[in-house]
Amino acid sequence: MAICKTYEELSAALQVCAPLLMLDSLELNADVRSAVGVKAVSMNESVFQGHFPGAPVVPGVLQVAGMAQGAQMLFDLLFPGEGRPWLKSLRRVKFRTPVQPGMLLKLSFEVSAENGDGSVDFLVKNTAEDGSLCSSGTICLERRPKDFFHPAPAAGECPFTAELATMQKYAAVQLMEYIPHRYPFMLLDCAYGLKMDSSYGVKNVTGGDPLVSASSPACYPGYLQIEAGAQLGCAAMLSQPENQGLLGFFMSIDEAEFLRPVLPGERLVFHACCEPKGRFGIAHGTFTVGGETVTSGCIKFALVPREQAEK
Numbered sequence: 001m002a003i004c005k006t007y008e009e010l011s012a013a014l015q016v017c018a019p020l021l022m023l024d025s026l027e028l029n030a031d032v033r034s035a036v037g038v039k040a041v042s043m044n045e046s047v048f049q050g051h052f053p054g055a056p057v058v059p060g061v062l063q064v065a066g067m068a069q070g071a072q073m074l075f076d077l078l079f080p081g082e083g084r085p086w087l088k089s090l091r092r093v094k095f096r097t098p099v100q101p102g103m104l105l106k107l108s109f110e111v112s113a114e115n116g117d118g119s120v121d122f123l124v125k126n127t128a129e130d131g132s133l134c135s136s137g138t139i140c141l142e143r144r145p146k147d148f149f150h151p152a153p154a155a156g157e158c159p160f161t162a163e164l165a166t167m168q169k170y171a172a173v174q175l176m177e178y179i180p181h182r183y184p185f186m187l188l189d190c191a192y193g194l195k196m197d198s199s200y201g202v203k204n205v206t207g208g209d210p211l212v213s214a215s216s217p218a219c220y221p222g223y224l225q226i227e228a229g230a231q232l233g234c235a236a237m238l239s240q241p242e243n244q245g246l247l248g249f250f251m252s253i254d255e256a257e258f259l260r261p262v263l264p265g266e267r268l269v270f271h272a273c274c275e276p277k278g279r280f281g282i283a284h285g286t287f288t289v290g291g292e293t294v295t296s297g298c299i300k301f302a303l304v305p306r307e308q309a310e311k
Contacts, residue, residue, distance in 0.1 A: 003028045005073065013076070014069055019046050019184070020214040020221065022066030023107070028077050035109040037070045043101035046210070050185035052247075058099035059185065060250040061227040063126055063135045064090065068223065070109045071122040071139040078111065079120060079143070086144040086258070087222055088119050090297075093137030093253040097128060104129050118142055137253070149217060151260050156291020158269050160200055167192040167200070170235075178238040179231055180247060184210055187228035194236045196274045201232035207264040222258035225268065225287050225295045233272045233283035234301060246303040251280070256297035262289055270295075279303045 005026045011017050026037040041058060048056040072085045099105065106127050113121040119142035126135040170191045176182065192200040205212055205220045212218050234248030262268055270287040280302050287295035 001029075001031070003030075003077070010069070010073070014072060015216040016069065017214050019210060020062070020065055021069065022062055023069050026070055026073055028074060030077055033074070033078060033111045035070055035074045037066065037107040037109070039066055039105040039107065041099060041101050041103045041105065045101075047185055048101065050182040052180050053182060056101055059227060060093075060095040060135065060253075061223040061230075063095070063099065064093060064137070064139075064223040064226075064253070065221070066105075066107055067093075067109075067122075067124040067126065067135075067137060067139050068141075070107055071124060071141055074109050074111070074122065075120055075141045075143075081143050083143045083145040084149065085141045086148065087139065088142045088258060089140040090223075090226075090253050090256040091138040091140070092255075093135065095135045095250050095252065097132050097134045099126075099128075099134050103134075105134065112138065115140075149219075149261055151263070154266070154288075154290025154292040158267075158288060158290060160269055160271060160288070164192045164200055164269075168194070170194060175231075175235050178235045181231055185227075186231075187211075187224060188231050188235070191232055191235060194239045196236055196240070196276065199232055199236040199272050199274070201228060201270050201272070203228050203268040203270075205262055205264055205266050205268055212264060218264050220262040220266075220268065222256065222295055225258075225262065225270070226253060226256050226285075226297050226299065228268070229270055229272055229283065229285035229287065229297060230299055230301060232270065233274050233281060233285070233299070236272065236274050237276065237281050237303065243303060245306055246279075247306050248281070248301045248303055251300040251302050254298045254300065256295065256299075258295050260292070260294050262294055266290075268294070 023037045028035045108125045112123040122139045266289045272285045275282040
């Protein structure tokens with residue numbers, strides 16, 4: 001028998017609210033180990049103020065948020081236990097069709113594998129009303145004890161500290177000359193270097209950020225860390241003279257692994273290496289808090305003319 005969850009019920013169960021809650025309703029079916037969710041995309045959503053202003057597109061990582069949220073609800077239903085679900089990793093997440101205001105999305109979830117370490121893989125597909133596939137990927141979840149979500153402060157020193165002191169610093173307003181992101185979806189506070197083979201970004205995590213306080217307990221979700229790394233990689237590529245007039249679009253998250261929560265009061269420092277492939281780019285990133293690696297990932301993005309993106 002199907003179990004239907006409203007927006008309010010999802011918010012309470014997931015302990016997430018706007019602007020990060022990316023499901024308006026969800027129908028769960030334990031008999032067939034699957035679920036179907038709905039997301040209505042409206043121009044009134046705050047993210048459009050800062051994500052490609054003038055050409056509003058739902059960020060790929062917010063589509064990932066919806067994927068993870070529906071998978072978490074299905075995980076809790078099918079695999080109950082102590083503690084809470086944790087987004088362990090992402091694999092082969094592809095963004096195929098831009099998601100724009102006015103679209104009504106259907107997200108489908110199914111169990112694809114039960115792994116030997118206790119984690120569970122979910123295959124998620126996000127489709128538009130006309131049946132076109134907007135995004136898809138594998139979400140891996142595992143159950144973690146409650147104290148995992150309140151880690152002790154990282155005791156070590158940031159491994160990149162010495163390198164940053166020797167590099168040119170770019171303030172957020174300078175980075176906005178290269179990338180179109182603005183509040184509330186500008187996820188870089190500053191950057192260093194902006195070289196293709198080595199760039200560094202900094203994000204101060206604070207409860208005053210609506211993207212941080214949207215979760216309870218407040219945290220900086222892993223999928224937003226991947227977006228911050230993507231913004232850094234795009235800034236590095238778009239700062240090159242040959243790429244002037246272009247914009248960067250997310251194509252895929254090939255893989256990402258999340259090792260521990262990042263909490264208010266912590267400073268996230270990340271290193272990105274970009275490999276250009278013509279009008280495409282591959283970026284590898286490592287994210288640290290103090291001396292501790294918290295996230296790693298590999299993404300792909302495309303560079304397109306600004307006028308083409310704004311059509």
